[in-house]
Amino acid sequence: MNTAKRWADRYRAEGVAGMADRSSRPHRSPNRTRPPLERKVLHLRVKKRWGPARIAGRLGLAASTCHAILRRAGVARLAHLDRGTGRPVRRYEHANPGDLVHVDVKKLGNIPDGGGWRTQGRRRGKLNRTATPGHTTDRWGGARLGYAFLHTALDDHSRLAYTEILNDETRQTATAFWQRAQAWFAAHGIVVRRVITDNGSCYRSRLWRDTLATAGISMKKTCPYRPQTNGKVERFHRTLTDEWAYAKPYSSETARRAALPAWLHHYNNHRSHTALDGPPASRVPNLSGQNS
Known part of the structure; x- marks a missing residue:
């Protein structure tokens, strides 16, 4: 009844103009x-x-x-x-595939045969490390299996990613990885023009610089202590660990590594990216399997 009376009073006072919607915000907010x-x-x-x-x-x-x-x-x-x-x-995105490629390395501890501490508990995981062939021993007598070094090159525009699991992050390893990554991008119709990396020793080496210069690729470094500058590949590595590395209780390092190619194919070609409204492959013109 109060609402009906209010509308009736507005019509009597203002006519048809009084029937227009108005903000319900009060004229004063004494309790603000x-x-x-x-x-x-x-x-x-x-x-x-x-x-x-x-x-x-x-x-x-x-x-x-x-x-x-x-x-x-x-x-x-x-x-x-x-x-x-x-x-x-400040979020940015280069206009074309190959305008900028982010390169970075992510370290993961190797999984012992039978499973590691994440799935088996610390005691069982320690016994599994000791029983795994090829382990080393630290100065306290504990078994160590070393690390898997995930080298990744990710296109800024499309987020298309190329990743390899290698044994270290030396300048020779990083440079050889880049040459394979560049060939992979070329096979997908992407000509790389610029590469951005952090200030790791392998990326400050003369070998890395000369390899990129020979290929006609410009080199860019992130600001010291500012990993956000290389944020796209950092975010990719987080997705990689969440959806592949720790997504299931792998029984060995061999089993985990065997699952990587299928996951990468799914990421590049089928997994919808939150920033793209589709998979990375949808942003690469004339990629195999597309008609555009």
Whole structure:
């Protein structure tokens, strides 16, 4: 009845114009947080990079109140900020495949025969390491199986990825990997023009520099202590570990390595990428199996 009366009063006072929708926001908000307290909320967000819950705990406010203050001020989400500087992350994407290729190495501990500590527990995992052929022994007598070095080259525009599991990350290994990766990209119709890496010793070597220069490829380095500059391949490695390396309880390192080619094929050709609205292959013109 109150709503009907309100509409009737508006029609009598304003005619047809009074029937238009209006904002339900009140003209005044007497209970709105005072400006000095709002400034404290914003200061903690900028200075500490805290979320609403932590700010609320410090200032004795409700988390929903802090969230409303941050939203009203148009503050960027924490996920969109650089943790080091607090500034919004500058996201970029090169226009064409091959304009920039990200290269990086990810280390994973080798799995002993019978399974490692993640699936078997620490005691059983230690016994399995000792029983696995080819293990080494540290100075405390513990068995060690070493690491698998995942060398990856990922195209910035399409996110098409090429990965190999190698035994180290020396300049010879990294350079030989790149030559195979470049040939793989060429087979997919991608001409690489620029490569970005971190400042690892293998990428600072004369061999790496000369190999890229001979191929007519420009070389770029990330800023020191800023892995975000190479964030696309870093994020790919996280996906790789989540969906392949630790996705199931592998019984040996051989079994895990045997599963990598199938996963890479699925990632490149079938797995829909959240940033692409499709798999990486959908962004590579005239890739085998496409008609475009």
